[in-house]
Each structure stands twice: as structure tokens, then as C-alpha cells.
Amino acid sequence: MSRVCLVFFLAVVTVVSGCSKGSAAPGAKAGPGSGAAPAAVQAAQAAQAGQQIPAPPAAPPKPVPAEFPDVLARVNGDVISKTEFERAIQTVEARAGSPLPADRRDQIVRGLLDQMVGIKLLKQEAAARKVVVPDADVEARIAEIKKQFPSEEVFSQMLEARKMTIAALRADQRDDLAINRMLADALKDKVAATPEQIDTFYQENQERFKQPEQVKASHILISVPQGADAAAKAAIRAKADDVLKQVKAGKDFAALAKEFSQDPGSAVNGGDLGYFRQGQMVGPFNDVAFKLAPGAVSDLVETQFGFHIIKVVDKKAAQTAPLDEVRPQLKQYLEGQNRQREAAALVAGLRAKGKIEILI
Numbered sequence: 001m002s003r004v005c006l007v008f009f010l011a012v013v014t015v016v017s018g019c020s021k022g023s024a025a026p027g028a029k030a031g032p033g034s035g036a037a038p039a040a041v042q043a044a045q046a047a048q049a050g051q052q053i054p055a056p057p058a059a060p061p062k063p064v065p066a067e068f069p070d071v072l073a074r075v076n077g078d079v080i081s082k083t084e085f086e087r088a089i090q091t092v093e094a095r096a097g098s099p100l101p102a103d104r105r106d107q108i109v110r111g112l113l114d115q116m117v118g119i120k121l122l123k124q125e126a127a128a129r130k131v132v133v134p135d136a137d138v139e140a141r142i143a144e145i146k147k148q149f150p151s152e153e154v155f156s157q158m159l160e161a162r163k164m165t166i167a168a169l170r171a172d173q174r175d176d177l178a179i180n181r182m183l184a185d186a187l188k189d190k191v192a193a194t195p196e197q198i199d200t201f202y203q204e205n206q207e208r209f210k211q212p213e214q215v216k217a218s219h220i221l222i223s224v225p226q227g228a229d230a231a232a233k234a235a236i237r238a239k240a241d242d243v244l245k246q247v248k249a250g251k252d253f254a255a256l257a258k259e260f261s262q263d264p265g266s267a268v269n270g271g272d273l274g275y276f277r278q279g280q281m282v283g284p285f286n287d288v289a290f291k292l293a294p295g296a297v298s299d300l301v302e303t304q305f306g307f308h309i310i311k312v313v314d315k316k317a318a319q320t321a322p323l324d325e326v327r328p329q330l331k332q333y334l335e336g337q338n339r340q341r342e343a344a345a346l347v348a349g350l351r352a353k354g355k356i357e358i359l360i
Contacts, residue, residue: 061106064360072113074357075120080113087162088112113358121350123175126182133177141173142166183343190342193334201334202323209321212278215289216314218271220247220256221263223306240300240307247297253311262306275316285310 149155222240254270261267298310
């Protein structure tokens with residue numbers, strides 16, 4: 001399935017399942033990082049794709065049949081076949097990690113079919129504008145896709161599971177590249193975010209740019225295995241106490257972290273956890289870190305991971321991120337929004353003058 005198709009399917013995928021979180025370093029509820037980005041900044045990367053077609057209105061969907069007909073729709077005479085549509089559903093389910101929920105099947109199927117109509121219209125428009133995609137570009141895209149699989153055999157198994165031949169995949173990618181190039185050309189003079197647009201959005205959305213208090217800290221973790229008995233735990237605590245004495249005696253914290261810390265995510269960096277916000281670390285770790293002054297070192301802090309020695313390096317007070325700091329990301333975000341709006345308008349225009357037949 002082409003990249004542009006997958007972009008269109010994102011809205012459908014989010015209906016099927018929620019997002020998952022990655023693994024966290026010991027001491028963290030979620031992975032340590034630079035703190036919460038403003039919502040507009042967080043949305044910037046998602047908006048980059050820019051070719052999303054809005055989902056259909058949330059009116060009660062017309063029921064869809066349990067078994068699809070051979071042809072589900074015609075777009076200016078170009079069919080959306082049962083095979084093509086079922087392959088699209090497979091892609092959505094694979095990305096969501098779950099089958100279509102039965103209670104929302106009608107809604108999701110209708111939305112997916114609507115988006116596939118949009119893709120057909122864009123493909124036809126690219127052909128009408130005589131967009132040419134060299135074979136070398138198609139082969140480069142196929143090579144990119146193959147890199148996502150551990151072997152040629154696994155790649156072939158994916159094609160077989162999706163009932164797709166390599167020739168069909170090449171044709172799909174050629175269409176995708178043609179649509180992307182057509183959109184880039186058609187929208188190139190319509191998506192730029194002006195300084196005035198950026199300034200206005202920033203002033204009208206101050207809440208989105210508020211950043212909570214953050215702490216930058218390093219730690220040394222002496223881990224306690226799950227199920228350790230009292231004697232084993234006492235021995236581990238004694239080891240942690242010995243490391244703490246070395247820290248208090250003035251030995252280099254980063255060097256001690258590299259030597260003794262059992263947190264694989266931070267030990268190699270001298271225990272550095274970067275900046276984190278309130279609530280991002282587990283309770284006892286969080287409470288101590290936010291109470292310590294910059295440069296201070298904690299006593300032993302016990303969590304479910306073991307015994308921590310925490311050194312606070314820096315603190316940032318809660319603030320509203322200044323415009324100059326977020327301007328590049330905000331520009332990117334707003335241009336993504338402009339691109340989505342203009343792409344939707346283009347598709348709406350193609351729908352208005354085209355002949356769309358929905359057969360389910």
C-alpha cells in the first residue's frame with residue numbers, strides 16, 4: 001500500500017485503536033526527555049504529510065454489507081474493487097494492531113471508502129496534468145520499502161498476505177509519487193505561513209505554549225531484583241551506601257555513574273536523564289528531584305527499581321515558551337494545516353465536477 005494511501009488512512013487508524021507508549025528508563029513513568037512540547041509544536045510533525053483528506057461528517061453511517069460486492073465504487077469510471085478495498089482494510093488493521101471493531105465497522109468502512117475515492121481523484125488529476133515518474137524513482141521507493149523487512153523472504157510474505165504482486169506494488173508506488181508531485185506543484189504557492197499568521201496563532205493560543213517546571217538531573221541506580229529477600233536487599237543497600245559515600249566525598253558523579261549505575265539507558269551518559277517535568281518520574285524519585293536545589297545530591301531514594309542517588313543539575317521555572325523559540329516548529333505546523341486545507345479544497349473541486357458512484 002502506498003505512502004499516500006497510508007497518510008489518508010491515519011484518521012481511520014485512530015478510530016480503530018489508540019496510540020501506544022514506548023518503554024521507559026528506570027525511575028521514569030515515561031521516557032525522560034526535554035519536557036512537554038506545546039500542542040501546536042507536537043502537531044507539527046504529524047501535519048507535515050499534508051495530504052490528509054478530512055474524514056466524512058460524523059452523521060450516522062449507512063449500514064454496509066457483511067460481504068462486499070466485486071465493485072464498491074466508480075470514480076469517473078475508474079473502479080474501487082473488492083480486492084483493492086479489502087487490501088486497504090488489511091493495511092488499516094495492521095497499522096492499528098487490531099481488527100475493525102464490530103460496533104464501528106460501518107463508520108470506518110464508509111470513511112475508508114470516502115478516502116479511497118479521494119485518492120482515485122488525485123491519481124486521475126496527476127494523470128491529467130501529465131505528471132511523469134521515472135522508473136528509477138519507483139525502484140528507489142521499492143528499495144526503501146524492502147529495508148523495512150528483515151529479509152527478502154519476509155517482504156515476499158507480506159506481499160502474499162496482502163494479495164499483492166511486486167508489479168502491483170510498483171504501480172501503487174508510481175501512483176503515490178505522481179500524486180505527491182502533483183500536490184506539491186498544485187499547492188506550492190498556497191501553503192506558506194506568513195509572519196502575521198504565525199504571530200496571530202501564537203497570541204491566540206497562549207495556553208498551548210505553556211511549559212511546566214522542569215528539572216535536569218543525573219542518577220546512579222543500584223537495582224534490586226524483583227523478589228529479592230531481606231538479606232539480599234540489605235546487601236544491595238550497603239553497596240548503594242558505599243557509592244553514595246564516594247559521591248559525598250567529592251568523586252566525579254558521572255564517572256561513578258558509568259562505573260556503578262545499573263540503568264542501561266543513562267549509565268553510559270554519566271547518569272544524565274536530561275530535563276523532565278512534574279509527574280514524569282515515579283513518585284519518590286519525582287518528589288526528591290523537584291525539592292533539591294541545583295548542584296545538590298540526594299540521600300538514597302528507594303523506588304520499585306532499586307536505590308537511586310540523584311544529582312540535580314539545573315531547573316527551569318514554568319514559563320510560556322517565547323515565540324522566537326517555537327517559531328520554526330509553528331511555521332511548519334501552520335504550513336501543514338494550510339496544505340491539508342488546500343488539498344481538501346482541491347479534492348472537493350474534483351468531486352464537484354466528477355462522477356462518483358458509491359455502490360454499497
